[in-house]
Amino acid sequence: MAQQPQHTKTKRYGMVIDLDKCTGCGACMVACYAENNVPFRQDDSDKMRSLNWIRVMKVDNGKAFPDTEVCYIPMPCMQCDGQHMQGHSPCVSVCPAVATDYDYPTGIVSQIYTRCFGCRYCMAACPYHARKFNWWDPKWPADMEKYLNPDVSARMRGVVEKCSFCYHRYQKARDKAYVEGRDELHEDEYQTACTQACPTNAITFGDLYNPEHAVHSLSRSKNAFRLLERLNTNPKVYYLSSKSWVRRVADNYLEGENPEQVAKARKAAATH
Amino acid sequence: MTTPAIPEGVKRCSTRQFTLWLAVVGAVLLWGVYAMFLIWYKGLNQTGMNDAYGFALWIWADLAVIALGGGAFFSGFLTYIIGKKELKSIINYAVIIGFICYSSALLILALDIGQPLRGWFIFWHANVHSMLTEVAFCLSCYFAVLTIEFIPLVLENPKLDRIPFLHHLSHNMHEVMAVFAATGVFLSFFHQGSLGGVAGVLYGRPFAFREGLLIWPWTFFLFTWSAAAVGPCFTMLVTWLTEKITQKKLVRPEAFELLAKISGWMLLTYMIAKIADTWYWAAVTAPARGFSLMEFYSNNPIYGIWILIAELVICGIVPALILITPKWRENKNLLVTAAILAVLGVCINRWVMVLQVMAAPLLPFQDWYMYMPTWQEVATTILPVAYGAILISLAYRYLPVFPHEKELNPGQ
Amino acid sequence: MKIDRRCFLSLVIGGAVGTTLTPVPWKLTDDIAIWTQNWSWTPEPEDGPSKFVKSVCTQCSGGCGIIARTIGNRAIKIEGQPDHPVNNGSLCPKAISATQHLYGPSRIQGPMKRAGERGQGKWEKISWDEAISTVTEKLAELRTRGKPHSVACISDTDRNSVAYLLDRFLRAYGSPNFIRTPSSADAQELALYLSFGRQGTIGYDFKQSDFILSFGCALMDGCDAAGQMMSAFGDMDKKTRLVQIEARLSDTAAKASQWVAAKPGTETDLALGLGHVMVRDGLYDKAFIDSHGFAFEDREDEAGNAYPGYRSLVRDYSPEKVAKTTGLPEKTIESLARAFARARRPVAVTGFSNPAAASVNQALAVFALNALAGNFQKPGGVFVIDEPDYLSWTEMKIDKTASAGNQQARIDGAGTKRFAHTRYLPNRLPEAINSSQGDSPVQALLVAGGNPLYTLADPQSAKKAFEKIPFIVSFSTFMDETAEQADLLLPHPHFLECYQDVPTPAGMAKTVISLARPVVKPVYDTRHTGDVIIETAKNLGGFIENAFPWKNHEDFLKKTLSDQWETLEKQGYWTDDSSRDNSLEKLFRTSSQRFEFLPRAGFETQGSENPKSKVQTVSLPGDVNELPLVLVPYSTIRISGGAVANTPFMTKTVDANVIAQQDVFVEINPETASEYGLSQGDKATLKTPAGNAKVRVNLFEGIMPGLVAMPAGLGRTGFSDYIAGKGVNVYGLIAPAADPASGLNAAWGARAAIGKA
Numbered sequence A: 001m002a003q004q005p006q007h008t009k010t011k012r013y014g015m016v017i018d019l020d021k022c023t024g025c026g027a028c029m030v031a032c033y034a035e036n037n038v039p040f041r042q043d044d045s046d047k048m049r050s051l052n053w054i055r056v057m058k059v060d061n062g063k064a065f066p067d068t069e070v071c072y073i074p075m076p077c078m079q080c081d082g083q084h085m086q087g088h089s090p091c092v093s094v095c096p097a098v099a100t101d102y103d104y105p106t107g108i109v110s111q112i113y114t115r116c117f118g119c120r121y122c123m124a125a126c127p128y129h130a131r132k133f134n135w136w137d138p139k140w141p142a143d144m145e146k147y148l149n150p151d152v153s154a155r156m157r158g159v160v161e162k163c164s165f166c167y168h169r170y171q172k173a174r175d176k177a178y179v180e181g182r183d184e185l186h187e188d189e190y191q192t193a194c195t196q197a198c199p200t201n202a203i204t205f206g207d208l209y210n211p212e213h214a215v216h217s218l219s220r221s222k223n224a225f226r227l228l229e230r231l232n233t234n235p236k237v238y239y240l241s242s243k244s245w246v247r248r249v250a251d252n253y254l255e256g257e258n259p260e261q262v263a264k265a266r267k268a269a270a271t272h
Numbered sequence B: 001m002t003t004p005a006i007p008e009g010v011k012r013c014s015t016r017q018f019t020l021w022l023a024v025v026g027a028v029l030l031w032g033v034y035a036m037f038l039i040w041y042k043g044l045n046q047t048g049m050n051d052a053y054g055f056a057l058w059i060w061a062d063l064a065v066i067a068l069g070g071g072a073f074f075s076g077f078l079t080y081i082i083g084k085k086e087l088k089s090i091i092n093y094a095v096i097i098g099f100i101c102y103s104s105a106l107l108i109l110a111l112d113i114g115q116p117l118r119g120w121f122i123f124w125h126a127n128v129h130s131m132l133t134e135v136a137f138c139l140s141c142y143f144a145v146l147t148i149e150f151i152p153l154v155l156e157n158p159k160l161d162r163i164p165f166l167h168h169l170s171h172n173m174h175e176v177m178a179v180f181a182a183t184g185v186f187l188s189f190f191h192q193g194s195l196g197g198v199a200g201v202l203y204g205r206p207f208a209f210r211e212g213l214l215i216w217p218w219t220f221f222l223f224t225w226s227a228a229a230v231g232p233c234f235t236m237l238v239t240w241l242t243e244k245i246t247q248k249k250l251v252r253p254e255a256f257e258l259l260a261k262i263s264g265w266m267l268l269t270y271m272i273a274k275i276a277d278t279w280y281w282a283a284v285t286a287p288a289r290g291f292s293l294m295e296f297y298s299n300n301p302i303y304g305i306w307i308l309i310a311e312l313v314i315c316g317i318v319p320a321l322i323l324i325t326p327k328w329r330e331n332k333n334l335l336v337t338a339a340i341l342a343v344l345g346v347c348i349n350r351w352v353m354v355l356q357v358m359a360a361p362l363l364p365f366q367d368w369y370m371y372m373p374t375w376q377e378v379a380t381t382i383l384p385v386a387y388g389a390i391l392i393s394l395a396y397r398y399l400p401v402f403p404h405e406k407e408l409n410p411g412q
Numbered sequence C: 001m002k003i004d005r006r007c008f009l010s011l012v013i014g015g016a017v018g019t020t021l022t023p024v025p026w027k028l029t030d031d032i033a034i035w036t037q038n039w040s041w042t043p044e045p046e047d048g049p050s051k052f053v054k055s056v057c058t059q060c061s062g063g064c065g066i067i068a069r070t071i072g073n074r075a076i077k078i079e080g081q082p083d084h085p086v087n088n089g090s091l092c093p094k095a096i097s098a099t100q101h102l103y104g105p106s107r108i109q110g111p112m113k114r115a116g117e118r119g120q121g122k123w124e125k126i127s128w129d130e131a132i133s134t135v136t137e138k139l140a141e142l143r144t145r146g147k148p149h150s151v152a153c154i155s156d157t158d159r160n161s162v163a164y165l166l167d168r169f170l171r172a173y174g175s176p177n178f179i180r181t182p183s184s185a186d187a188q189e190l191a192l193y194l195s196f197g198r199q200g201t202i203g204y205d206f207k208q209s210d211f212i213l214s215f216g217c218a219l220m221d222g223c224d225a226a227g228q229m230m231s232a233f234g235d236m237d238k239k240t241r242l243v244q245i246e247a248r249l250s251d252t253a254a255k256a257s258q259w260v261a262a263k264p265g266t267e268t269d270l271a272l273g274l275g276h277v278m279v280r281d282g283l284y285d286k287a288f289i290d291s292h293g294f295a296f297e298d299r300e301d302e303a304g305n306a307y308p309g310y311r312s313l314v315r316d317y318s319p320e321k322v323a324k325t326t327g328l329p330e331k332t333i334e335s336l337a338r339a340f341a342r343a344r345r346p347v348a349v350t351g352f353s354n355p356a357a358a359s360v361n362q363a364l365a366v367f368a369l370n371a372l373a374g375n376f377q378k379p380g381g382v383f384v385i386d387e388p389d390y391l392s393w394t395e396m397k398i399d400k401t402a403s404a405g406n407q408q409a410r411i412d413g414a415g416t417k418r419f420a421h422t423r424y425l426p427n428r429l430p431e432a433i434n435s436s437q438g439d440s441p442v443q444a445l446l447v448a449g450g451n452p453l454y455t456l457a458d459p460q461s462a463k464k465a466f467e468k469i470p471f472i473v474s475f476s477t478f479m480d481e482t483a484e485q486a487d488l489l490l491p492h493p494h495f496l497e498c499y500q501d502v503p504t505p506a507g508m509a510k511t512v513i514s515l516a517r518p519v520v521k522p523v524y525d526t527r528h529t530g531d532v533i534i535e536t537a538k539n540l541g542g543f544i545e546n547a548f549p550w551k552n553h554e555d556f557l558k559k560t561l562s563d564q565w566e567t568l569e570k571q572g573y574w575t576d577d578s579s580r581d582n583s584l585e586k587l588f589r590t591s592s593q594r595f596e597f598l599p600r601a602g603f604e605t606q607g608s609e610n611p612k613s614k615v616q617t618v619s620l621p622g623d624v625n626e627l628p629l630v631l632v633p634y635s636t637i638r639i640s641g642g643a644v645a646n647t648p649f650m651t652k653t654v655d656a657n658v659i660a661q662q663d664v665f666v667e668i669n670p671e672t673a674s675e676y677g678l679s680q681g682d683k684a685t686l687k688t689p690a691g692n693a694k695v696r697v698n699l700f701e702g703i704m705p706g707l708v709a710m711p712a713g714l715g716r717t718g719f720s721d722y723i724a725g726k727g728v729n730v731y732g733l734i735a736p737a738a739d740p741a742s743g744l745n746a747a748w749g750a751r752a753a754i755g756k757a
């Protein structure tokens, strides 16, 4: 991991989601729709064509009744740093028109709807299916346009969209800090809509580089892991779970491999 | 007396028969055009694609058609740069087939993007790191080259040739053709490669991802190589088909013989490289990411290990062996069989590198993603075939495509 | 003309460069691209000054504090109010997406009267004056005919100001028929009354408890107190043990430290079995029982009749026996009882569950466990919250017609000798109407806040009954299933548009009153139901008019909440800690002044039989051979079964193996599915004594073999195209079954058969 000097302006915003606390309520999804003007359809049951910036997956341990266990895994955009943490995110590097980009000061992977021309190469590149295509023109029936958030532009048919870590909230917080003559944002000044909405506080958000932010230590805890870590996508979304089977379904393992061992080997490799 | 539209000394079917044929193919074309209109007007919801299948039938068709169109650049390379005179007999046709393939590819791309009117952003806001940018640039440049290569042939139509300006234009273009051919070969080498790179760089997709050389994944080289190997097979196949339909000999046997031989050796070496690549991927690349080979070929309704065997052995090694063996390739039936197999092989390869990549689950709790094209997609994919048939018919009828046609069909 | 190479090249290059140098192609392409970025049909939300308004969500009885973000007169976003004592900022998805209902196509946009046949969907817009005078005339006419008691009112609550005004109106007018729609709270409140002698709600101190034993409560599955429960769970120490007793691996069970998969309908047996072990091993709070328990030991009354106590009652519930009924291993029952008894601050919880499980005996059996643990009015335990007293009756005089009407028996049979302590029996209403000879006993029905044609068990017979009612008024905000069948629509504003008081929600361990307030100006031509009642009363004149000395609902609220109004306006809620008083002296207001394990009030109404006979569980009708499976409803927080339908956003979050297009999936264990030749996604026909339904199957290891589980909240016809027409209403497949102790509907499921379609 690249060593990052503290007290620089470079942030690495990230998320830690405690799966032991997530009840699968879907509040994060709904909060995200409302915050980010995500459209909906009369029949949104085709999940492969449904716009969701965060999806809550239900997984089980594969055991028969009554030894079954289930766990919910909320999946926003993982805001991948890519190999060597240089913004070589799987999706950013492939976009031919720079319609999605890596923001070095925050580590947030952006998406510019008005630049995107809908080639969907980024979707093919993203192993988390975090990217969603606007298959239809968005529609808000009756007077529903009235609830649209002016901080986030509505998207048009034919472009890709995805979780932005509520970047507009970052901009607002940053502008406010600037007006007040501050360089640094407080931890609670910039929180994403899903973090704020999560009724069990399963989601924690903050600067992974900043030791004063909760995510800093949470992401380093014993139970922390990321999804598909072996692909070297280097996500900034971490998960916590006390259950080993959950950790096992978070990545791929060959027969005879175990997650702890692989994680240890990776850590060792990283320090060299 | 008016100048005939049909080149001198060759015989063509009656205008009636020709019109009838055009009408039939034209109907298919119109069906495709209607689907195309629907897609542009209503958007990509008219397709069977979804968020897991961002790339589907069209991208496969694109890759396949470009690989097959590779006959143009590789024959050009052999004719103009290596100086294989035997190929003069077929080079015009190779260029036309290439032109059809590449124009079709561009049309499909224009259909495939969600915002066709912003398509030019790929040039204006180009991201030099993206394989697709490289594809777009090289593809359009090479298409321009093919157009330039095609124009003088069009200008050789007896009627057009009568116009002095066009006559001189054609003459001048012929003179600089080698330069264009060389440029074309260079461009082609890159975009065939970058098309391979499109899948190979996807390090989030262990099924597609390949290590490589500097910034180029192995698929970059494999795609170029396979296009060079199989493109000529496709040219031969189309030529053979044209001969069957027109019931004429159009190309000198030496041309076939040489192309087949070169194709065979290209294919064989390609297969060796491809097998080595597959082995390394299965033994090193994928396992490092927690995947075993068979995970990619089980628990789903279509993608079984058969597809790997079909691609590598039946449509790879077998045609290669036929083509490199003089006795076998001299047998026209065997030669055509080998060409068909080779073409199928490269199509399977492109299919696998697009659709199976999208289908394979990444997280252990995901299922295989399945996809079914809609009629609109099928129609727009068939559209280029109809368009190609029409263009070939027109070219064959009105242009001196085959310089040796007269000599090969003395009775007519 | 001869063209040489140079000429040719300069021509080509020059031409190309020349064209590109003119601005035409560039300008054109650019314009076209810009056009694609500003399609007129892609809205551009207007910006403006942003405000945050504190209020409370009234979409269920959960009472969660919200903060609404507005821009100008637009409500943009609902967030949780972090300092609200009920939910500490936590909300369920329904509140977060409330703006979709506010501005959505489900809204009734103004007063209307029926233009075509009932249910035809043809409406004529009318003025509020006409609407209110239509109601007044009808009511006046019934009164002159001496039939004021034939007016009934259905509401989804009896605890806020609108319910108070409605009830007061009926009494001043002369009808005893105020009816509250069924609620999971019904059995709890009745059990509380019987064993504590108090009318109110039960609070559980989840945050401080270290062992929570939940009898099928949908704590995390969208119960009445979803915001509160999820907030509590979020704050819970990971060492706190949550044990969920339920046959299906619900989201609550998934989050529990232990999932105890008992057969459905056997919770009462299990509670008594746990009691057996605790009593047998002496693992109970003897001091509490000695000083505050009643009917723990056998007893005799003044007349010398002998009654068995709790101790002898549970003797029959040995782990061995309970293991057979519940399907649990004996070991589990033993260890569960010991773990509960040994915990420092254990609490056993019931309610927050399907009203179908409205068995008073189950509630009493669970209360008994808390009594054994001696955890009343203690941190981590059980607290009793009285009914809100801010709406206390002000003096009111009524005339003779009214008092004669009020003397009549209630149409639903509640409060009669048989169900003396049950306040409302909405599920008996259809039966009462359908079985009456001649005219319907209900001549006019006011539906204010409930949606009985969807939420009553067996909605088909409810619909038949409604057809016999000549005059139906709906005050609904939305075009729900009941409004669709009404004659007159008097739409109430959306909760983001008006004032509404919200009393302490169930589960809260202290008194909290919250105030919903207008976040935006009314979007449509709606009027507060409270205003309509007051105006109607004024129109009727006389004693009725005098009973309503308020200008309007807001005036009433301000006056009745005068002490708390300022606080409510400022912080949105008002709390009172007196209910946390830990003295037990005045807690019990039963005739014994003690906690009654086997309440006297309970069986006095039914004679002095052996109370053991009263621990009955509702058994399901139907032939086991023909209908070998059992259908149970389940709730999911992403679909709304009750108050206010789910929003389009909520439906959007539902997985593709719950709803796909029009189809609902039932969950079934793979083992059971294979017995019937069913595989994942298959279409199937589900049959129960109440009807048939087309469904699809979702194989789920987390459900007990032999069960079929279907989500509640689907199969709607009302609201809008975004909500209606998906799946089937599970309660249409479950015929009601009366709890022998209370008359409440306690059908917890239905016998069922399933086969490939």
Ligand SMILES: Nc1nc2c(c(=O)[nH]1)N[C@H]1C(S)=C(S)[C@@H](COP(=O)(O)OP(=O)(O)OC[C@H]3O[C@@H](n4cnc5c(=O)[nH]c(N)nc54)[C@H](O)[C@@H]3O)O[C@H]1N2
Pocket (backbone or CB within 6 Å): C060, C061, C092, C094, C183, C184, C185, C215, C216, C217, C218, C219, C221, C222, C223, C224, C225, C226, C245, C246, C247, C248, C250, C264, C265, C266, C267, C351, C352, C353, C354, C355, C357, C632, C633, C634, C635, C636, C637, C638, C639, C640, C641, C642, C643, C712, C713, C748
């Ligand atoms: N999202 C959402 N929230 C809501 C509502 C909604 O519809 N949707 N409705 C609101 C209203 S009005 C109410 S009253 C509440 C209702 O919500 P709850 O009162 O909590 O009732 P349900 O969630 O229907 O059922 C509770 C649980 O009981 C289980 N169950 C079913 N049968 C049995 C049985 O026989 N025994 C046991 N032990 N468990 C059983 C089910 O699996 C389910 O998990 O929720 C409120 N909140």
Ligand SMILES: Nc1nc2c(c(=O)[nH]1)N[C@H]1C(S)=C(S)[C@@H](COP(=O)(O)OP(=O)(O)OC[C@H]3O[C@@H](n4cnc5c(=O)[nH]c(N)nc54)[C@H](O)[C@@H]3O)O[C@H]1N2
Pocket (backbone or CB within 6 Å): C155, C156, C157, C181, C182, C183, C184, C354, C355, C447, C448, C449, C450, C451, C452, C454, C455, C456, C457, C475, C476, C477, C478, C479, C480, C481, C492, C493, C494, C495, C529, C640, C641, C642, C643, C644, C645, C712, C713, C729, C730, C731, C732
């Ligand atoms: N099918 C089915 N039946 C059920 C249940 C279920 O889950 N599914 N659950 C059971 C339970 S737990 C309960 S509590 C009952 C609930 O039964 P009901 O009390 O009938 O509950 P809702 O369906 O919530 O009806 C509330 C209706 O009031 C309208 N409304 C909303 N807000 C307002 C308002 O501010 N003013 C007025 N005037 N009207 C308003 C809405 O149109 C909504 O349809 O149903 C029970 N029956």
Ligand code: SF4
Pocket (backbone or CB within 6 Å): A076, A077, A078, A079, A080, A089, A090, A091, A092, A109, A125, A126, A127, A128, A129, A130, A131, A162, A233, B204
């Ligand atoms: S999760 Fe997908 S979209 Fe997000 S940064 Fe990673 S690759 Fe890109």
Ligand code: SF4
Pocket (backbone or CB within 6 Å): A094, A095, A096, A097, A098, A099, A100, A115, A116, A117, A118, A119, A120, A121, A122, A123, A159, A160
């Ligand atoms: S779809 Fe848009 S964002 Fe994605 S790669 Fe293409 S242009 Fe870039």
Ligand code: SF4
Pocket (backbone or CB within 6 Å): A031, A032, A033, A035, A036, A053, A054, A076, A077, A162, A163, A164, A165, A166, A192, A193, A194, A195
């Ligand atoms: S961070 Fe913001 S954009 Fe991303 S999922 Fe959460 S709410 Fe949506």
Ligand code: SF4
Pocket (backbone or CB within 6 Å): A021, A022, A023, A024, A025, A026, A027, A028, A029, A056, A072, A074, A197, A198, A199, A200, A201, A202, A203
């Ligand atoms: S809001 Fe929180 S608890 Fe609910 S699904 Fe999202 S992460 Fe899980």
Ligand code: SF4
Pocket (backbone or CB within 6 Å): C057, C058, C059, C060, C061, C062, C063, C064, C091, C092, C093, C094, C095, C223, C224, C225, C226, C227, C228
């Ligand atoms: S639980 Fe009830 S009160 Fe709380 S937010 Fe949800 S609907 Fe509103």
Ligand SMILES: [Mo]
Pocket (backbone or CB within 6 Å): C182, C183, C184, C224, C355, C642
């Ligand atoms: Mo309820």
